[in-house]
Amino acid sequence: MKRQALQVAALQNGTVIDHIPSAKLFQVISLLHLERERSAVTIGYNLKSQKMGHKSIIKIADKFFSDDEINQLSVVAPNVTLSVIRDYEVVEKKEVRMPEELIGIVHCDNHKCITNNEPMQTRFHFLGAERGTLQCHYCNREIKLSDVKLVTKIK
């Protein structure tokens, strides 16, 4: 193995999330609740990447995510790649898909929306890739995917 081949240690069992835009790393961490994780989490920040210039990577030992959990990432980092590792081998690759509904993740930017004034979770519907927007279930405000902000406290 070439010395520069691996910038972050290999994983025996777990999940590798690669190609995270570095600016989105901390949002990915909070969406997946990794701050509460008890097993080993290795984070590579601002690594060199041929495709992206710079990227970030997260390796979580002994952790396997459901599709629903992974799809939460679609609002911040839709192009990440996930590899499921068992016994040092990649046994499955997963892509992020936008779910039809996002609950408790996206902040509604309409300050007159009920979700910004009651202790409650936000709820958004994805209106399709062509339209490229999310619509608030409550106030009907449409938000472009590129303008999405996350709720400050993810429940």
Added chain:
Amino acid sequence: MESRSLVTIANHSRQKIEYLIRMAQEFEKHPNRRLLEGRIVATLFFEPSTRTRLSFETAANRLGAKVIGFADPKVTSGTKGETLKDTIMMVSNYADIIVMRHHLEGAAQYASEVSPVPIVNAGDGANQHPSQTMLDLYTIYQTQGTLENLNIYLVGDLKYGRTVHSLLTAMRHFSPTFHFIAPDELAMPEHYKMYCREKGIKYVEHQDFDADTIAGADILYMTRVQRERFTDLDEYERVKDRYLLKKKMLSKAKPNMKILHPLPRVNEIEYSIDDTPYAYYFQQARNGLYARQAILCDTLGITLEEIINDKIIIK
């Protein structure tokens, strides 16, 4: 539990709209009934709206229900920091149905998700006001004998005007042609025009507001151009008089043409028009009673058949 709440009529089918119009017709024939005797209707107005509240309360009273509630948010615990959910849960212990008006958008949807009793949205901020739309549809049907293939002119504030947006959405089933007449700053938002194109609704945008422009109208729906909507007050001064309806502009109107307005009117319809056969805004307001009687009954699970067969009519 299946919720019978009425939050919006944007998703109502053509059949459902026609069904509610049939119900309203029954109430126009005989508004005084005992269909809701023994029921309690709560009217919670977190934002004052005298017109809408009186209309709902009259509808409830004429159907024999009793009414509880508040007309002014200053008297509620909301001012002490109580959440909407807590207020709704408390009132739902007392009432069979809650009619609510709120300044926050999405409030009625949220209330309908937490409330054990049905919610009727009497306006949530700039979002939805389904009973207004229902009375508009009823009035259009009443004056034209149909909802099909009409030329509907929307005039004034088409940007913030909740009533015109809801009307546009609800009319999609009936092949209308819409005509938009508004100052640039208050023009119909692009996403509503996109909606029209997606749904195959024809629309025309007009620069002028004069006798020739409106000669083809079946319905002339006026709204108020409000000063506070303008960021550029010079612009307001330039356009404010351009969207006032004057009597002489009706010289080429079709005989069936009716002028509607959600009220309150300030000066956007010249007062001398009130005496012409085209003026219909006061009858429109009265139709609010019948439309709201239909909404209360439907929301409480009373069917059209029961209303038609109801023999207890109070003269």
